[in-house]
């Protein structure tokens with residue numbers, strides 16, 4: 001099919017007249033690369049350089065964004081530059097400076113320059129990275145990055161690794177492997193025979209688990225309402241005395257979900273003890289370490305996660321603390337057969353039978369076709385090295401401690417948690433309304449951004465430090481802004 005495409009760079013367009021007087025889509029695109037990608041690169045650089053000083057939160061309303069981006073599907077296409085220009089304008093008020101140095105909302109992570117550059121190459125190469133044969137470079141980089149991560153986290157040799165879109169999908173993958181394994185031990189082939197009629201699996205979770213554990217449990221047919229919840233201590237850690245009681249006398253299929261790095265306060269479950277108790281009952285232990293697993297890489301923090309290698313599966317993210325762009329989760333399973341068995345399609349006819357296989361990324365995640373999201377992980381690790389990862393993690397934790405220490409000095413401010421990792425919870429005044437008002441005004445003021453939440457039944461503000469860009473000066477500047485807002489709110 002020969003399409004005449006008007007939306008190419010004007011400079012390139014003049015050069016491509018050939019063949020029956022018109023230009024083909026392919027012709028025009030060849031010339032569009034340099035000018036269009038340079039335009040996007042210039043825009044990206046402007047944006048990235050503006051991050052440290054721009055209003056941290058977005059200021060746009062949905063209606064403003066719709067005016068800019070909406071309207072009916074155009075009958076004829078626009079120039080590519082025009083589309084990029086519209087996006088440039090949308091970014092001015094509609095893009096949150098979340099990779100910047102003073103964004104402390106949720107737990108998001110910034111983006112290392114090398115990871116952005118590599119992510120551009122991922123798009124340019126456009127490899128379907130599911131199968132080795134479709135892209136040996138990216139499949140090999142993924143395998144290498146997987147090995148580096150096992151080494152970094154101190155997980156058992158032979159652990160299998162997948163790169164799903166995020167930690168939520170890592171849970172789905174790991175718990176599918178768990179389901180496969182515990183039912184196989186009970187003599188049931190869940191991949192073939194499904195769950196109807198299968199031995200019941202008890203799924204035991206902590207009270208402060210992340211909601212993505214419930215989502216994965218629902219999708220896997222465990223039923224959110226069937227989860228057995230173990231009480232947490234005052235910092236949100238699973239109580240092992242309650243776990244032991246819950247498991248006493250249990251010898252059927254069981255999965256226990258522990259957590260390292262609570263999304264509010266960063267608390268870490270006592271994983272070693274949890275594994276000891278669970279293993280006495282033949283239970284599978286899954287660990288949610290979306291950001292907290294990175295503590296395992298740091299000699300200063302490793303003791304927090306002692307015994308983590310005794311678990312059976314681990315879920316984490318690269319797009320949070322490793323500072324690669326979205327979307328990249330990490331899943332690790334100590335039983336590769338269960339992992340692969342849960343993912344691999346029994347009718348996978350694309351696999352040549354009976355020959356030695358290269359590692360196909362498709363075997364370790366629910367995706368089929370997929371982008372080479374592990375390439376920025378490879379580049380980030382290759383660039384940071386072990387010491388760079390350790391510095392990144394330790395530095396964010398040091399900033400969080402400084403945040404807590406400085407904020408605690410301000411009258412009317414209470415720091416609610418022990419600062420385990422990179423998370424700080426604070427509360428202002430005695431009334432929930434004060435805390436909510438401080439958060440609203442701080443977000444409007446724009447120096448930094450932190451979100452509100454409810455913790456232990458009270459309104460609180462959460463600060464999460466996860467960007468390589470954050471400096472001590474950024475913490476001090478943010479504390480100053482918070483001090484000003486708290487003063488205003490308490491005086492009004």
Ligand SMILES: *Cc1c(COP(=O)(O)O)cnc(C)c1O
Nearest residue numbers: 107166167168210212263290317
């Ligand atoms: C962010 C987070 C998740 C979910 O991760 P996604 O990458 O958003 O899917 C799960 N658990 C914890 C503890 C988290 O912080």
